[in-house]
Amino acid sequence: MEKESNKLETMRHSASHLLAAAVLKFYPKAKFGIGPAIENGFYYDFDLGATISEQDLSKIENEMLRLKTIDLKIEKETIPKTQALPLFTKLNQDYKLELINEIKAKSVTVYKLGDFVDLCRGPHVSSTRKIGPFKIINTAGAYWRGSEKNPMMTRIYGTAFADEKDLSEYLNNLRQLQKYDHRKIGAQLDLFSFHQQSPGAVFWHPKGKILYENLINFSREIQAKYGYHEVAAPDILNLDIWKQSSHYVHYKNAMYFIQAKNESISYALRPMDCPGEILIYKTQTRSFRELPIRFSEYGTIFRKELSGTLHGLFRVVQFVQDDAHIFVTEEQIKDEISQIIKLAKEVYQTFGLEFKVFLSTRPAEFVGKVEAWDKAEADLKKALINNKMDFEIAEGEGAFYGPKIDFQLQDVFGRSWQCGTIQLDFQMPEKFEMEYVGSSGKPQRPVILHRTILGSMERFIGVLLEHFKGNLPLWLCPVQVLILPIASRHQKAAEKVADELKQKNIRVEVDSRNLTVSKKVREGELDKIPYLCIIGDKEISKDKIKVAVRTRGKDMGQLALANFQKQVISTITNKK
Structure with missing residues (x-):
């Protein structure tokens, strides 16, 4: 397992060099930072002197595919520092020169991939065709060497796997992560916000x-x-x-x-x-x-x-x-x-x-x-x-x-x-x-x-x-039960039910808005409220309430209030 992990890391590291070689074609004056393998992928930091668009990323990815297909060799060479300094000076690579000057050894290793030459310890795969299926993911800003005192660079992230199946699974997972990003859920459920007046601090709603x-x-x-x-x-x-x-x-x-x-x-x-x-x-x-x-x-x-x-x-x-x-x-x-x-x-x-x-x-x-x-x-x-x-x-x-x-x-x-x-x-x-x-x-x-x-x-x-995709366990939910009166004449009964539930320390709200029940149910489901209790003429006459459970997506039917309370309290107590 460890051997396979190292093999994958080496391949991803080579993918970062493939990315840099592709960037060099479209940005010949680009200055290169570092390009390591990371968990699930790789990145490379560039000083491009220009902004980069989604269309640009697509062009870069296509060039990477072309370079992979023609199977360029990735060649290692050990050279004296005295040779490396003029080489990277000629290439106008200031960031590489900074790194070379910090190396105490008398020699350094460089890797060549087509026209791209990089200061790198390696290891790498022997040629571009040995790089597995990959995908460029996104870009971000990153200070050179992580210091705000240094220039802001463009970091391009990518992912690479041993086969198409693993890549497809990862990309699908990534789409799910974007869909269920906690920042989106936090805004949707009105849980918290962030403000520029205090960057990096949470404002809890x-x-x-x-x-x-x-x-x-x-x-x-x-x-x-x-x-x-x-x-x-x-x-x-x-x-x-x-x-x-x-x-x-x-x-x-x-x-x-x-x-x-x-x-x-x-x-x-x-x-x-x-x-x-x-x-x-x-x-x-x-x-x-x-x-x-x-x-x-x-x-x-x-x-x-x-x-x-x-x-x-x-x-x-x-x-x-x-x-x-x-x-x-x-x-x-x-x-x-x-x-x-x-x-x-x-x-x-x-x-x-x-x-x-x-x-x-x-x-x-x-x-x-x-x-x-x-x-x-x-x-x-x-x-x-x-x-x-x-x-x-x-x-x-x-x-x-x-x-x-x-x-x-x-x-x-x-x-x-x-x-x-x-x-x-x-x-x-x-x-x-x-x-x-x-x-x-x-x-x-x-x-x-x-x-x-x-x-x-x-x-x-x-x-x-x-992890729960916004569907938190009942005991943690800010609102555990939402009472939905069908019409204004059911408001009093809804409030009475809410009061009884509150006395049992159940967190409950009443949706009294003049909307259809179906719309209220839909909004309650979007708000990830576990129990939606509908109260109309039938429920009042029978002293029962109708409960729709969000997590199962189905109607539980009519339940006596006492039985419903018992079920909710049991679920909360048992931390379900």
């Missing part, structure tokens, strides 16, 4: 706020069951604490800083919740008998993002996490991790979401001693094995302060979302001189388990909206 709070309340209830205590720390903390925790070193380019007027002290909006909960822990002398101490917090996190990377609820500058920090003794680590895994399973199963587990190990940049890291990684591995969890190793993907277990959710479109994480931390307790009184009466260092299950609430809601 009344219905969206209900959804948001219901998700948090669900998280609160399940965490309380597992022994968590909710705390709240300020969003703004002294800059010194972020330096002490090492967050400043690792997040400073993504942090928001505040300098109060006439004050010498600098502050920052929190990029993580950890220090606040550590300060709360340190307000008391802790005993080994108290541990584990489980603090949960729905803290607001602030992180700068480039405007070009913002993407609906998936990539925002301000979000809330279902964060938790658990303070344990070393002996408690494995049992506590087992409990978190159990909690995570319960949460994900509630939504019917499958997940994969990854053990992320020491990154290139880390704090602490290698020995402590090795022990932490071994502890996490043992916990996963003891819980009979299938997992993969993600080399070098750990946090800077410790290794972690990552939960990647699988949605209905086959995409992976990294939401939950368990991070083992021996470093922060040292930095903050945290202690508890051990059984011997002497001070000991606790270990911190950093943990999220849903991760960013904003992103998780985006995942749910797309």
Whole structure:
């Protein structure tokens, strides 16, 4: 499987070079950035000096097909830097020259595809005919090397697969994704909006706020069951604490800083919740008998993002996490991790979401001693094995302060979302001189388990909206029942039914507009409301209501109000 994956990645990388060669024909003065393979495809960044249209993309794709058909060789050559610099100077490729000047080796590799020459490590397929079926998808703006200080380039995205069947399935999936884009659903259901007055921040509408709070309340209830205590720390903390925790070193380019007027002290909006909960822990002398101490917090996190990377609820500058920090003794680590895994399973199963587990190990940049890291990684591995969890190793993907277990959710479109994480931390307790009184009466260092299950609430809601295609589970729906009086004379009965349902904590609305019932039903279905209750003369005379269920697309017939209430309450209670 890994061999096939590498083969596909190589082919996609070659497809990006094929794209660049095609672009060169229509834009001979184009300057080239980078063109890597990515999940499901590839892209290439170009400085074209012109805008690009759908018609242009079609021409480029046709040229790619032509170049593939004539089966051009993709040739590798290793040349000295002293030869590469004049070569790319002659080609007027400033971005490539910048990259060459940063290479410490005395030689570099270049690949040639027709008239196109690229600085590239490879590998590539041997000729263009070995590139599988492909499709140009779209364009986007991207700053050179991801910095707003650099020129904006045109990024052209494409996809490529080993055969036509896989490509067709992917393109169909892509059409479905576009149809069920959470941004479209959010607007259609009046859940949230975005505004240029605060780019990358979510404006929650009344219905969206209900959804948001219901998700948090669900998280609160399940965490309380597992022994968590909710705390709240300020969003703004002294800059010194972020330096002490090492967050400043690792997040400073993504942090928001505040300098109060006439004050010498600098502050920052929190990029993580950890220090606040550590300060709360340190307000008391802790005993080994108290541990584990489980603090949960729905803290607001602030992180700068480039405007070009913002993407609906998936990539925002301000979000809330279902964060938790658990303070344990070393002996408690494995049992506590087992409990978190159990909690995570319960949460994900509630939504019917499958997940994969990854053990992320020491990154290139880390704090602490290698020995402590090795022990932490071994502890996490043992916990996963003891819980009979299938997992993969993600080399070098750990946090800077410790290794972690990552939960990647699988949605209905086959995409992976990294939401939950368990991070083992021996470093922060040292930095903050945290202690508890051990059984011997002497001070000991606790270990911190950093943990999220849903991760960013904003992103998780985006995942749910797309996964369920807007048809959220009943318990999460902002409006669970819509009462539809057939005529004005049925209004009073409709309001009476609504009042009875509200008394049972069912979220209900009455559509009193002077429209036909069929139009009201249609709009209720478009609004993804699970139960549509029609009330007319028959329903009033028989003291029954007629219910149409959106998810099944069929009429349930007439139900007694008490029976209907019972059914709705049961579905909500069981989180269906």
